[in-house]
Amino acid sequence: MTDRNPPTTxxxxxxxxxxxxxxxxxxxxxxxxxxxxxxxLPDFVPLRKWIIWISGVAEWILAILLFVPPIRKKMGxxxxxxxxAVFPANIYSAIMNIPMPGQHYTSPIYLWLRLLVQPLFIxxxxxxxxxxxxxx
Numbered sequence: 001m002t003d004r005n006p007p008t009t010x011x012x013x014x015x016x017x018x019x020x021x022x023x024x025x026x027x028x029x030x031x032x033x034x035x036x037x038x039x040x041l042p043d044f045v046p047l048r049k050w051i052i053w054i055s056g057v058a059e060w061i062l063a064i065l066l067f068v069p070p071i072r073k074k075m076g077x078x079x080x081x082x083x084x085a086v087f088p089a090n091i092y093s094a095i096m097n098i099p100m101p102g103q104h105y106t107s108p109i110y111l112w113l114r115l116l117v118q119p120l121f122i123x124x125x126x127x128x129x130x131x132x133x134x135x136x
Contacts, residue, residue: 005069007135015128016072019121020063023079027063029101030056036101040089055086066129076129080122087118 030037030052038048045051062082065075092098094111 006072006131008072009132009135012128012130012132015124016066019079019125019128020066023059023063027056027059030059033101036099036103039098040093040101042092058082072129073131076125079125079129083118083122083125087115090115090118 034049034052037052041048041051059082062075062079065071066079068075090111093100094108094115097108097111099106100111100114
């Protein structure tokens with residue numbers, strides 16, 4: 001056991017794989033529904049389409065880097081920071097009743113409930129990238 005290959009478990013590995021697939025799909029969706037994602041940003045934000053495209057590419061890169069063992073734990077922290085950084089767009093979307101990308105209408109209840117998913121994603125990635133207590 002070295003820092004170059006920190007210990008993990010099968011459930012955590014499965015968790016990382018599923019999270020990476022989610023991030024890759026989200027990155028693709030940023031390119032398919034650029035206008036819908038850009039609408040989630042206030043009008044005063046410049047270069048909204050570029051921000052959406054860059055964040056989509058960032059999701060792909062972050063997903064791939066989850067599988068580099070020496071930086072696995074750091075990637076969990078970086079992805080958590082990324083999720084916190086994009087959270088204001090979800091808040092803005094809920095307040096302004098902006099539909100989910102690709103939809104003409106999204107129930108306001110769903111927009112507000114979606115805010116609860118972000119902390120779950122943060123917990124998920126921190127758990128999946130951490131060293132199990134029995135292997136420390």
